[in-house]
Amino acid sequence: MTAATIFALASAPGRAGIAVVRVSGPDAARAITALGCAAPVPRRAMRAKFHDAAGTLIDDGLVLWFPAPHSFTGEDVAELHIHGGRAVIAHLSDTLCALPGVRPAEAGEFTRRAFEHGKLDLTQAEALADLIDAETRAQQRQALRQMGGALKELYDDWRHRLVQALAHLEAVIDFPDEDLPQNIATRLWDEVTDLRADISRHLDDNQRGERTREGVHVAIIGPPNAGKSSLLNALVRRDAAIVSDTPGTTRDVIEVHLDLGGYAVTIADTAGLRDAGDAIEDEGIRRARKRAREADLKIALFDGAQFPLLDAATHALRDAKTLAVVNKADLIRDAKSFDERDGLHFISVKTGFGVAEFLRALETRVREESDAGTGAPLSRARHRVALEECRDSLDRAKAAPLPELAAEDLRLAARALGRLTGRVDVDEILDVVFRDFCIGK
Numbered sequence: 547m548t549a550a551t552i553f554a555l556a557s558a559p560g561r562a563g564i565a566v567v568r569v570s571g572p573d574a575a576r577a578i579t580a581l582g583c584a585a586p587v588p589r590r591a592m593r594a595k596f597h598d599a600a601g602t603l604i605d606d607g608l609v610l611w612f613p614a615p616h617s618f619t620g621e622d623v624a625e626l627h628i629h630g631g632r633a634v635i636a637h638l639s640d641t642l643c644a645l646p647g648v649r650p651a652e653a654g655e656f657t658r659r660a661f662e663h664g665k666l667d668l669t670q671a672e673a674l675a676d677l678i679d680a681e682t683r684a685q686q687r688q689a690l691r692q693m694g695g696a697l698k699e700l701y702d703d704w705r706h707r708l709v710q711a712l713a714h715l716e717a718v719i720d721f722p723d724e725d726l727p728q729n730i731a732t733r734l735w736d737e738v739t740d741l742r743a744d745i746s747r748h749l750d751d752n753q754r755g756e757r758t759r760e761g762v763h764v765a766i767i768g769p770p771n772a773g774k775s776s777l778l779n780a781l782v783r784r785d786a787a788i789v790s791d792t793p794g795t796t797r798d799v800i801e802v803h804l805d806l807g808g809y810a811v812t813i814a815d816t817a818g819l820r821d822a823g824d825a826i827e828d829e830g831i832r833r834a835r836k837r838a839r840e841a842d843l844k845i846a847l848f849d850g851a852q853f854p855l856l857d858a859a860t861h862a863l864r865d866a867k868t869l870a871v872v873n874k875a876d877l878i879r880d881a882k883s884f885d886e887r888d889g890l891h892f893i894s895v896k897t898g899f900g901v902a903e904f905l906r907a908l909e910t911r912v913r914e915e916s917d918a919g920t921g922a923p924l925s926r927a928r929h930r931v932a933l934e935e936c937r938d939s940l941d942r943a944k945a946a947p948l949p950e951l952a953a954e955d956l957r958l959a960a961r962a963l964g965r966l967t968g969r970v971d972v973d974e975i976l977d978v979v980f981r982d983f984c985i986g987k
């Protein structure tokens with residue numbers, strides 16, 4: 547059965563200057579002819595008047611023709627540029643839908659076809675989705691790098707090395723009496739050990755890629771009335787959280803998203819830490835502590851009205867992932883206190899004192915938690931799971947009592963890598979065997 551020809555609005559829905567409708571599949575050429583367009587020159591924007599079956603004008607626009615296989619999907623693709631009005635888009639969609647063999651595309655179907663035609667692998671397809679969702683520069687950068695094949699090349703290379711090692715092991719098993727190169731077993735296990743080390747290093751990246759993609763989680767914690775909600779509002783420049791001089795104002799976790807120096811950050815304002823004795827506030831404080839535990843970074847906010855006293859419960863939560871800040875610096879008379887003592891940042895949300903410097907420090911920490919800007923960090927939990935499975939299989943292979951069992955584990959390891967890029971085939975193992983050693987003649 548031949549594939550259906552699919553079409554969809556490729557630009558965002560709604561009113562716009564221009565809308566782009568993409569058509570892909572074996573009937574794409576017939577579809578544009580049916581719309582009344584002359585045969586277009588490949589990859590050239592051509593002026594076109596689109597008509598429906600009754601000959602009524604739909605719109606005056608452009609058509610771009612990408613014949614297979616040199617198109618995004620690998621099939622014949624036409625891009626129809628029309629005016630972005632609802633009536634025009636609906637008229638064109640209805641006309642296309644009425645053509646035989648043509649139907650609306652399902653979600654992700656163009657990319658799926660591109661994958662099926664080998665135009666991109668799974669990591670590139672994921673990167674394309676990430677690029678469309680990217681809201682910050684760092685997310686954009688990471689998605690572009692991955693779309694360019696950074697992860698694909700890395701995983702394909704590992705898989706190639708593994709398949710090679712497996713082929714050599716199969717040779718040792720199947721042809722023990724043949725004239726195999728010397729030390730072949732030692733060499734293949736050295737290669738497996740090296741590969742395992744490479745995978746471990748990649749996994750052990752402190753989840754930078756995932757953080758860039760999903761955002762760095764920052765929790766603001768501190769005693770009641772320190773100005774946590776005021777700081778949150780200042781960061782997002784709007785009244786996201788209620789501020790009042792009543793201690794215990796914030797009870798639930800309040801989350802806001804912001805772009806900090808190009809990095810996606812989720813900041814959580816939490817209930818002030820104290821022995822409240824009030825069931826609702828206690829629950830809020832339990833949530834605050836939970837959020838503090840789960841956060842990538844913490845801002846421990848102390849109340850400058852109490853300074854030099856630092857709240858003990860907050861102080862106890864300070865660790866390497868904490869930026870310690872004293873707010874209400876405007877109430878501190880002794881300006882000498884502001885010397886960077888104890889790693890404390892002094893700010894006043896009220897007057898703006900020290901806030902810009904603190905933001906820069908926060909930005910630096912967020913950058914450190916995210917993608918370092920080079921290399922190809924793994925960006926999804928799916929990658930992590932598959933790589934951990936691969937590493938476990940390699941460990942089992944190394945510990946296996948029989949070469950046959952080791953080979954099975956290496957096969958599982960290769961399959962885990964194959965799942966990452968969406969390529970799982972076994973014939974190539976045989977190919978390598980016969981290319982490397984002319985066994986059996």
Ligand SMILES: Nc1nc2c(ncn2[C@@H]2O[C@H](COP(=O)(O)OP(=O)(O)OP(=O)(O)O)[C@@H](O)[C@H]2O)c(=O)[nH]1
Binds near residue numbers: 773775794876
């Ligand atoms: N003088 C001074 N007052 C401030 C400053 N920042 C906040 N405040 C005041 O401190 C009080 C408490 O502020 P909030 O932001 O509600 O404090 P919070 O830490 O969220 O308090 P809880 O939600 O109760 O835990 C409010 O009256 C703010 O106006 C500051 O820099 N200087």
Ligand SMILES: [Mg+2]
Binds near residue numbers: 795
């Ligand atoms: Mg608050």
